[in-house]
Amino acid sequence: MSGHFSNNRREFLKAAGKAGLAAGLSVTALPSLAGKYNNHQAGSGVTGEDIPYEQQPLPYGYAVLEPVIDAMTMEIHYSKHAAAYAKNLSDAVKAEGVDTSKQKLSALLAKISTYSAKMRNNAGGHYNHEFFWKSMRAASDSNMPAGSLQKSITRDFGSFDAFKTQFSDAGKNRFGSGWAWLVITNNKKLVVTSTPNQDNPLMDVSEVNGTPLLGLDVWEHAYYLKYQNRRPDYISNWWNVVNWAVVQRRFDKAT
Numbered sequence: 001m002s003g004h005f006s007n008n009r010r011e012f013l014k015a016a017g018k019a020g021l022a023a024g025l026s027v028t029a030l031p032s033l034a035g036k037y038n039n040h041q042a043g044s045g046v047t048g049e050d051i052p053y054e055q056q057p058l059p060y061g062y063a064v065l066e067p068v069i070d071a072m073t074m075e076i077h078y079s080k081h082a083a084a085y086a087k088n089l090s091d092a093v094k095a096e097g098v099d100t101s102k103q104k105l106s107a108l109l110a111k112i113s114t115y116s117a118k119m120r121n122n123a124g125g126h127y128n129h130e131f132f133w134k135s136m137r138a139a140s141d142s143n144m145p146a147g148s149l150q151k152s153i154t155r156d157f158g159s160f161d162a163f164k165t166q167f168s169d170a171g172k173n174r175f176g177s178g179w180a181w182l183v184i185t186n187n188k189k190l191v192v193t194s195t196p197n198q199d200n201p202l203m204d205v206s207e208v209n210g211t212p213l214l215g216l217d218v219w220e221h222a223y224y225l226k227y228q229n230r231r232p233d234y235i236s237n238w239w240n241v242v243n244w245a246v247v248q249r250r251f252d253k254a255t
């Protein structure tokens with residue numbers, strides 16, 4: 001298949017997906033499209049961090065992110081919500097014939113339009129949560145990036161505070177459930193975006209494509225026990241648990 005046709009197909013699927021969502025249809029309306037174009041050759045053009053298909057041990061205890069994220073929220077989030085995405089992903093890769101020893105998860109995400117809605121929801125859900133756990137550590141005040149990452153943030157957003165505002169707004173304004181992201185695009189520019197549901201910027205269905213450097217879960221299950229409806233409070237406290245050393249390593253790898 002030529003790249004030209006591949007691009008057309010991706011645009012078609014993107015448009016079809018957006019039209020379906022705009023019309024109030026669930027993403028479960030998409031499998032028929034995915035099946036029709038099911039040759040798995042599309043791609044978002046970006047590569048992301050390798051994350052295993054299986055759920056990995058949480059890199060810290062459930063209470064380590066207190067008081068920003070409470071232990072019960074962490075326990076339920078990791079052992080129920082995220083575990084379910086990993087289990088459902090395992091079922092989906094078997095059902096759709098993915099050889100996980102050869103097909104990296106990040107590469108599968110880059111052509112997610114060619115798989116089912118179940119794959120899209122659970123491959124995204126699993127990847128995003130594994131990525132999220134690694135992006136946090138115990139809280140500290142005055143938590144900031146340094147070095148080359150800080151310089152690039154200042155170059156592309158004007159200041160760290162301007163970046164924080166843009167990212168926080170992306171999370172606050174994401175209607176319903178989804179994620180806020182800092183990504184680096186193929187032309188090495190830092191961009192803030194957000195995705196609905198369990199989509200992410202590696203996916204060819206995403207409005208903005210880029211390598212994720214930082215992601216924030218703004219689903220209610222991530223904050224409701226402690227913050228109830230106060231998503232903005234959750235987001236403003238969350239800055240204290242961002243693991244900037246990890247974000248810097250992702251940035252170094254992508255540049």
Ligand SMILES: [Fe+2]
Pocket residue numbers: 077081129217219221222
């Ligand atoms: Fe979540």
